[in-house]
Amino acid sequence: MNILLVLLKTALVIGIPLGIIPLILHVERRGAGFIQRRLGPNRVGPFGLLQPLADVFKFLFKEDVLPSHVRPVYYYLAPMISLLFAILPLAGIPLCGKIDIDGTLFRPEVFHSDLGILFIFALTALGPYGILLAGWSSNNKFTVLGAIRACAQMISYELAMTLTVISLILVYGSSDIHAMIASQGQLLQIPFISSFLGLPAWGIFLQPIGALVFLVGIFAESNRLPFDLAEGESEIVAGYHLEYSSIKFAIFFMAEYVHVIVLSALYTHLFLGGYNLLPGADFLAEQWPLLTPFFEFVCFFSKVAFLIWLFVWVRWSLPRFRYDQLMDLGWKRLLPLALGNLIVTTAILFWKHSS
Amino acid sequence: MNVLSLYYGLSLLVFFLGLGGMFLKKNLLSILLCVELMLSGVSLLLILLSKSLNVLEAQSLVFFIIVVAACEGAIGISLILSLFKKNKTIESDDIVTM
Amino acid sequence: MELSFVDLLLFLLVLSFSTVVVLAKDTLVSAFALLLTFVALAGIFFQVGALFLSVIQVMVYAGAVAILFIFVLMLMNLSDIKNYIPHYNYRKWFSFVGVICLGFLIFDFILAQSNLHQDQIAKTSLIVLFESLFVRFMAAFELATVLLLAVVVSVVFLSKNQENLSKKE
Numbered sequence: 001m002n003i004l005l006v007l008l009k010t011a012l013v014i015g016i017p018l019g020i021i022p023l024i025l026h027v028e029r030r031g032a033g034f035i036q037r038r039l040g041p042n043r044v045g046p047f048g049l050l051q052p053l054a055d056v057f058k059f060l061f062k063e064d065v066l067p068s069h070v071r072p073v074y075y076y077l078a079p080m081i082s083l084l085f086a087i088l089p090l091a092g093i094p095l096c097g098k099i100d101i102d103g104t105l106f107r108p109e110v111f112h113s114d115l116g117i118l119f120i121f122a123l124t125a126l127g128p129y130g131i132l133l134a135g136w137s138s139n140n141k142f143t144v145l146g147a148i149r150a151c152a153q154m155i156s157y158e159l160a161m162t163l164t165v166i167s168l169i170l171v172y173g174s175s176d177i178h179a180m181i182a183s184q185g186q187l188l189q190i191p192f193i194s195s196f197l198g199l200p201a202w203g204i205f206l207q208p209i210g211a212l213v214f215l216v217g218i219f220a221e222s223n224r225l226p227f228d229l230a231e232g233e234s235e236i237v238a239g240y241h242l243e244y245s246s247i248k249f250a251i252f253f254m255a256e257y258v259h260v261i262v263l264s265a266l267y268t269h270l271f272l273g274g275y276n277l278l279p280g281a282d283f284l285a286e287q288w289p290l291l292t293p294f295f296e297f298v299c300f301f302s303k304v305a306f307l308i309w310l311f312v313w314v315r316w317s318l319p320r321f322r323y324d325q326l327m328d329l330g331w332k333r334l335l336p337l338a339l340g341n342l343i344v345t346t347a348i349l350f351w352k353h354s355s
Numbered sequence: 356m357n358v359l360s361l362y363y364g365l366s367l368l369v370f371f372l373g374l375g376g377m378f379l380k381k382n383l384l385s386i387l388l389c390v391e392l393m394l395s396g397v398s399l400l401l402i403l404l405s406k407s408l409n410v411l412e413a414q415s416l417v418f419f420i421i422v423v424a425a426c427e428g429a430i431g432i433s434l435i436l437s438l439f440k441k442n443k444t445i446e447s448d449d450i451v452t453m
Numbered sequence: 454m455e456l457s458f459v460d461l462l463l464f465l466l467v468l469s470f471s472t473v474v475v476l477a478k479d480t481l482v483s484a485f486a487l488l489l490t491f492v493a494l495a496g497i498f499f500q501v502g503a504l505f506l507s508v509i510q511v512m513v514y515a516g517a518v519a520i521l522f523i524f525v526l527m528l529m530n531l532s533d534i535k536n537y538i539p540h541y542n543y544r545k546w547f548s549f550v551g552v553i554c555l556g557f558l559i560f561d562f563i564l565a566q567s568n569l570h571q572d573q574i575a576k577t578s579l580i581v582l583f584e585s586l587f588v589r590f591m592a593a594f595e596l597a598t599v600l601l602l603a604v605v606v607s608v609v610f611l612s613k614n615q616e617n618l619s620k621k622e
Binding site: 359361362363364365367368369371372373375376378379380382384385387388389391392395398399402403405406411412414415417418419421422423424425426428429430432433434435436437439445 | 456460461464467468471472474475480483484487490491494497498501502503505506509510513514517518521522525526529531532546547549550553554557558581582585586589590593597600601604607608611612
């Protein structure tokens, strides 16, 4: 019974991102058209809804080319590793609250431990390796350079993100995600004006600088514009996935979208209240308390959907950063901001605790 | 056979593989990689001992070993890079003068 | 505690990846194999019950140290330098390792007669570990942060162009 449950949850963890990807593709292309004052794809199905399906067919039936100058084993391994390390952090991210069925606790995440967030961050730290392997196995100096630039970008922004999460753990008092979301459900307590605001203690209110740093960080982690230097076609000959064609190229892009989904889910749990019920669903859950996990999942998913729309929105609104501007932002501005945030948070908590 | 004795054997194997690699490799960076392997073998041994003898401080020691290994790897790499700039090679056979 | 399939699998993974680290001719292949050794070792730490250390191992070793090695090897193109092991040393070295392991097996057989190993491997509670780490070893912890700062400063200094520095004097 236990094994079956773990297998079911693993199937969900693999199936949910891969199932959302066609939706994101559609939203991205129609959203891009909407922002650029043109129609997106609208020929293939009603409102272009079958366009992602057409894209998948195209990628599947293209010829799978193995160039003669690449290293074969690592060439085939790289897209798989990229997708694997993109999906893995989802194992620690819960989709809804803990469900209590007659005393046995059913957890909606695949793997649970005391250190919830640290586990997710350890797996996110393995993200750059798929890109490195891809760039190196292509046996091409330009792809190696592109891969190194992409990896350096990912690890620099990961550092600022981890420091931000440390101050968040300090504020909420636990690194377990369920405990963090539970404390985000409380009312926000600002000393003089909390009586009439009625805001929940979301991370974005308690740690505004941290939320900003983390938001910039997740754009950089998933290699999306304005940080998508490695995929910039006009610059370095398309970067690390230059020598890849058809389905392997599609797997790299799927890995990028899975990164978007996973990091949006993480951001929602840390800063936007996770699966806590929004005001409308609050009322509905009181009517039907047995359906509470379903409402929690819907609230969680709507917050994640808002963040994914934010990804698409920012992609078509901001120009791309140059590499030195990117590194400058990561090391000289975000890292001191995150450190300052940590120091200020520690000072405020110490003052609150001692008084 | 106990799982812990299997892992004790593994930590010994990893340590001696690293030691052998350190003696036999010519590339200075490979030597550094084998040093990291030795340090990992020792951390594994310490964690197993912490479980067998019920001593929790060994896990704190592994934490410090990880920190020190990272520092030593970083400094080793920058020293090797300075050597490379000077001698244009990092083969240990060819670097005979300071 | 009895052997399970996962234990044996992790043992074989660590063994094969560390062998690749030592025996590979291309240094970059041995760097990638070292990375996989670290990840598999983190799995072993997890099996034995040290959760926090397995996570720290992945974050620090696999997420930072291994990337550092791989970057240097890729950027400075240092991996296509001759890296062979002379043929005759294999036999000497591996026979030495074999003798050590045989000695260990005998030692372990003698040791298994006493009741040194635990019956059940319990996961270490985080709070107890942190109490040991931060309260008893606080001085060492602070010294470790000073060490990290010293390393950062010295790496930046060592990587600067040495001719420019001597020209200033």
